Amino acid sequence: MQLSEAQKKRRRSRSIAIAWALAAMAALFFVVTMVRLGANVMNRPF
Amino acid sequence: MSDTSLGFTRSEYESSLAYGSGDVGDFFALMKPRVMSLVVFTALVGLVVAPGTLHPVIAIAALICIAVGAGASGALNMWYDADIDAIMQRTAARPVPRGRVSADEALTFGTVLAAGSVITMGMLVNWVSAALLALTIGFYLFIYTMWLKRRTPQNIVIGGAAGALPPMIGWAAVTGTVSLESIVLFLIIFIWTPPHFWALALYRTRDYERAGIPMLPVTAGPDTTRSHILIYSLLLAPTGLAPVFIGMGGILYAVLATVLGVAFVALALRVYTRRKGREAEKAAKKLFGFSILYLLLLFAVLLVEHVLDGLTVTGA
Numbered sequence: 257m258q259l260s261e262a263q264k265k266r267r268r269s270r271s272i273a274i275a276w277a278l279a280a281m282a283a284l285f286f287v288v289t290m291v292r293l294g295a296n297v298m299n300r301p302f
Numbered sequence: 303m304s305d306t307s308l309g310f311t312r313s314e315y316e317s318s319l320a321y322g323s324g325d326v327g328d329f330f331a332l333m334k335p336r337v338m339s340l341v342v343f344t345a346l347v348g349l350v351v352a353p354g355t356l357h358p359v360i361a362i363a364a365l366i367c368i369a370v371g372a373g374a375s376g377a378l379n380m381w382y383d384a385d386i387d388a389i390m391q392r393t394a395a396r397p398v399p400r401g402r403v404s405a406d407e408a409l410t411f412g413t414v415l416a417a418g419s420v421i422t423m424g425m426l427v428n429w430v431s432a433a434l435l436a437l438t439i440g441f442y443l444f445i446y447t448m449w450l451k452r453r454t455p456q457n458i459v460i461g462g463a464a465g466a467l468p469p470m471i472g473w474a475a476v477t478g479t480v481s482l483e484s485i486v487l488f489l490i491i492f493i494w495t496p497p498h499f500w501a502l503a504l505y506r507t508r509d510y511e512r513a514g515i516p517m518l519p520v521t522a523g524p525d526t527t528r529s530h531i532l533i534y535s536l537l538l539a540p541t542g543l544a545p546v547f548i549g550m551g552g553i554l555y556a557v558l559a560t561v562l563g564v565a566f567v568a569l570a571l572r573v574y575t576r577r578k579g580r581e582a583e584k585a586a587k588k589l590f591g592f593s594i595l596y597l598l599l600l601f602a603v604l605l606v607e608h609v610l611d612g613l614t615v616t617g618a
Contacts (some may be wrong), residue, residue, distance in 0.1 A: 266323065273326045273329075281418075282377070285425075285426070285540055288363050291357050291360060
């Protein structure tokens with residue numbers, strides 16, 4: 257299937273939106289993990 | 303779809319049918335952003351009035367999950383209802399009937415968001431609120447959209463439970479439980495839903511009729527619908543006051559709930575008595591508009607009272 261220029265442009269904008277959503281989700285998981293662990297994040301055996 | 307009365311032309315429609323036509327805005331529209339905002343607001347109130355504390359970051363995570371879960375419900379509803387959405391004037395410009403997003407894309411989008419929001423809620427907040435979120439999405443899709451909507455005039459009475467669950471999810475995000483207070487918040491929205499949608503259906507009857515949706519004005523006629531609206535309004539007024547009796551609402555809430563409840567019944571009475579012509583349509587439109595304001599104000603006052611209480615306690 258041959259996509260038109262407009263369709264390619266829209267697909268690119270969708271891909272960028274998906275990338276942002278995934279990055280935001282990763283950031284959310286990271287921040288909540290930090291909040292839940294609190295100071296215990298440093299408490300681990302070496 | 304031969305003219306531009308629905309906001310788009312036939313050539314626009316045909317050229318957009320190919321895969322990958324939708325832009326980000328179309329997918330956002332699939333999530334029913336206006337419904338989503340009301341869902342997030344009522345969930346926020348449940349979250350704030352619940353006893354106990356929740357770290358602000360986790361509270362924000364909970365609200366994001368609820369918003370995405372609500373968006374998933376909207377997308378899945380638009381996937382399943384694309385055929386009747388195309389017939390109804392109010393919904394014909396939605397992304398799927400318009401051909402901007404294919405039904406398969408809407409289904410995939412909704413499924414990914416539904417699974418993602420529930421799993422994220424469980425992992426980041428707690429599994430009780432995640433289970434309630436899953437119940438909300440499932441109820442809206444399977445019970446309301448697939449089963450009741452096209453079969454019974456009681457569709458929005460029973461299906462209204464899905465829209466009433468968000469404050470319960472917010473409450474469970476903090477407490478990890480379901481309790482009487484959250485059930486009261488659920489009941490307010492549950493009883494509010496029928497008169498809200500029947501007021502809309504009264505002046506959109508032809509639309510529903512054409513689409514074959516058995517809304518009460520279509521199956522039982524406008525006069526029976528008016529009686530039902532009045533009965534539910536009479537039930538809603540005291541239900542709106544219930545938070546006062548269980549200690550969840552204060553004096554400000556009691557006063558506002560009384561005034562708003564009386565106004566709701568007065569507008570329902572106007573719908574009941576004005577049965578013909580433009581006056582009847584005007585009365586139904588007024589009740590529909592006021593019903594949104596009613597719920598918004600009632601929950602806003604609960605929110606304000608609890609925020610002020612929190613500030614007083616912190617100040618003391």
